[in-house]
Amino acid sequence: MKRAEAGEAGSWPGALGPEEPGGLPWFHDQVVPAGSSSSRVIVHVDLDCFYAQVEMISNPELKSKPLGVQQKYLVVTCNYEARKLGVKKLMNVRDAKEKCPQLVLVNGEDLTRYREMSYKVTELLEEFSPVVERLGFDENFVDLTEMVEKRLEQLQSDEPSALTVSGHVYGNQRIGYKTTKRLEALGISSVRDLQTFSSKILEKELGISVAQRIQKLSFGEDNSPVTPSGPPQSFSEEDSFKKCSSEVEAKNKIEELLASLLNRVCQDGRKPHTIRLIIRRYSSEKHYSRESRQCPIPSHIIQKLGIGNYDVMTPMVDVLMKLFRNMVNVKMPFHLTLLSVCFCNLKALNTAKKGTIDYYLTPSLSTTSRSGKHSFKMKDTHMEDF
DNA sequence: TGGGGTTAT
């Protein structure tokens, strides 16, 4: 649970109905009371079966059919038609087909269009207030406190009648797997249990930070600010599979992931300064474990990032394969089930202006001082920090 | 369980 939630989807009187004029068809909105200390108005926009909706917009013929979005052998989400027929999120493809033989499946492993639509939604909301926090691809929190206060002032000056806004808090937590287990061990299995549990003991068991936060949440109290997300802090691409057991195989997969990532980074315009490789090793029945190695991206590669794409591939793959061999002993048998490449530590472009020192020290802008130890030394000293 | 993301330690 990200923050205390209020009202069931669509139950708030102001919720937009499915075909409400002026409303996007798939929005639910909720007012979240902000706790006792200060009064805020936060709208939680939660898009239902987002991937399926994107697919139905792409291909309207799908609208009338039970539709599932498939990643590997999972139906990760589905539309309402499919839900009516018994399909659930994260259901096995086999089970889903059994439940609903007419189910239409589209592959949703490439997140590009979902990601693009997701940011369109966020940008739309940012027109109301720049304070929009994203949660995943399909949820946004918008802090409308200022907007509402201004409107109230205006309304009250027009006609000073009583105006109240209220939400309805309910306790429906899903707190997180690990914490749930720890709480259960303490005999805490319901929100009420958590509300009435000794704060001191809880702090000793879970640490003061987690303890105080979740206990406040159990009362529907959440005063955490809505933090504007802004552009993403990282880009990653992953692929899971049944088995990858050779270095060549791994290299091919890594090249695929990297190629897509380079396109994305190119479009973003900022430059990543760190690269990370993540693997998941096969283990018979163990839950979830990933390992990663990361390193700074060599600066000569960073410089080539905005312009060319292909002369970057080879040196970048070399870096990644070094990380790979650092994690995986390729002389021994291995069995991987996931590979992921992540670009992070994104920095804005150097906005080198003509006539400044930076301008002449930026290889892509300046035709002079391309080589020579002196200019390189200067670049290393001054450019990276901006 | 996919293919992503974030923040804290």
Next chain:
DNA sequence: ATAACCC
């Protein structure tokens, strides 16, 4: 570098 959390 990993753990834990979110969707």
